[in-house]
Amino acid sequence: MEPGQRVTVEVRQLDPELGLPGYARVGDAGADLRARTDVTIGAGGGRALVPTGIAIALPPGYGGFVQPRSGLALRHGVTVLNAPGLIDSGYRDEVKVLLVNTDPERAYEVRRGDRVAQLVIKAVAEAEFVAVEELAGSDRGFGGFGHSGR
Secondary structure (H helix, E strand, O other), rough: OOOOOOOOEEEEOHHHHOOOOOOOOOOOOOOEEOOOOOEEEEOOOOEEEEEEEEEEEOOOOOEEEEEEOOOHHHHHHHHEEEEEEEEEOOOEEEEEEEEEEEEOOEEEEOOOOEEEEEEEEEEOOOOOOOOOOOOOOOOOOOOOOOOOOO
């Protein structure tokens, strides 16, 4: 996909009052997803699966990536637990967001209509996996998980 290219995503509004996902500003990569219901997320690792009131049909060759909202993470310690959550092109059920509250002391109240996550639509390749005896060398070679230093 070329930069700036648009892709059409069909949306089934399970809760039309919430509207369609939308971008806060021109040029934003993530479209806001809103909560369909009120939910309390307990302190210290409480989790909640928050429905968004929409189902989408992504074209083949695209994926939807559900990502945290930076303001929620900064101010309240609330983030997307499985970030980024992945929506495959064949998925047609309601989009839901798995939130976690990392604040050790305060529960977080999600209210209907709150922006709880961002949806990024990206072109994705389908890989063909091929078994080989050895992998081609690279400058990096082996080493990971902190191998490159601080």
